Amino acid sequence: xxxxxxxxxxxxxxxxxxxxxxxxxxxxxxxxxxxxxxxxxxxxxxxxxxxxxxxxxxxxxxxxxxxxxxxxxxxxxxxxxxxxxxxxxxxxxxxxxxxxxxxxxxxxxxxxxxxxxxxxxxxxxxxxxxxxxxxxxxxxxxxxxxxxxxxxxxxxxxxxxxxxxxxxxxxxxxxxxxxxxxxxxxxxxxxxxxxxxxxxxxxxxxxxxxxxxxxxxxxxxxxxxxxxxxxxxxxxxxxxxxxxxxxxxxxxxxxxxxxxxxxxxxxxxxxxxxxxxxxxxxxxxxxxxxxxxxxx
Numbered sequence: 001x002x003x004x005x006x007x008x009x010x011x012x013x014x015x016x017x018x019x020x021x022x023x024x025x026x027x028x029x030x031x032x033x034x035x036x037x038x039x040x041x042x043x044x045x046x047x048x049x050x051x052x053x054x055x056x057x058x059x060x061x062x063x064x065x066x067x068x069x070x071x072x073x074x075x076x077x078x079x080x081x082x083x084x085x086x087x088x089x090x091x092x093x094x095x096x097x098x099x100x101x102x103x104x105x106x107x108x109x110x111x112x113x114x115x116x117x118x119x120x121x122x123x124x125x126x127x128x129x130x131x132x133x134x135x136x137x138x139x140x141x142x143x144x145x146x147x148x149x150x151x152x153x154x155x156x157x158x159x160x161x162x163x164x165x166x167x168x169x170x171x172x173x174x175x176x177x178x179x180x181x182x183x184x185x186x187x188x189x190x191x192x193x194x195x196x197x198x199x200x201x202x203x204x205x206x207x208x209x210x211x212x213x214x215x216x217x218x219x220x221x222x223x224x225x226x227x228x229x230x231x232x233x234x235x236x237x238x239x240x241x242x243x244x245x246x247x248x249x250x251x252x253x254x255x256x257x258x259x260x261x262x263x264x265x266x267x268x269x270x271x272x273x274x275x276x277x278x279x280x281x282x283x284x285x286x287x288x289x290x291x292x293x294x295x296x
Contacts, residue, residue, distance in 0.1 A: 050243060053259070071233060079253060083111070087109050097128060109140060129141070
């Protein structure tokens, strides 16, 4: 039966509409691949890599018939990106840190990880920031742990005799240790970024270290009555894993935060102590671990 004029007109209209939508009756229409946007790649996180200078400037302090081993330490960032910790300047309350120590002013701390273009591409819980009354400024919690032990095995102290608390510290750029270049231009390329021990922003820039002299409060372990012998002073940075230094826990930067120094403790006939340095963990991660000059 022949189609009517109205039927033929309706078919032509449907065919034209289908063509406008990229559809063909009986023929597949291919969309050029050039018009399909490729999925956007995620920015590469630039993780920090915090290592420790070997503890040095060991000295025994006698205070009211108590003996304290004092020492200097330095956190250094040899990674691809800054260690940046952000708190809340206005949202503060009382809290307890990992040691159960109470503080009247605390704020949640978050690590911010940068991408190559300087934008923040990842965040990581970083414990709490607390106002430290003895230092009169803000600290990050769980920055370091010190021990005195009779041995060391696989980056772990063995035969621990004295254990300090997980120390809170302010994190700022104090000492430039460089990138290994022979000119001074590298300091301009990696400038100092963190200056203040405040509640909202702290950190350690690439190529910079945060030093703590042995005279600073908490840079000490009590050794009153410790018998003469050979011991290890150990320093573990970030014992609570507040800082993300690689994509997973097996990343090399997550496993190089431990240093030690071996010493001999002697006492004279009156019982007065004296320290003699015997050795240390070395500087496998960076030459600055074995000292980089300047006053602490």
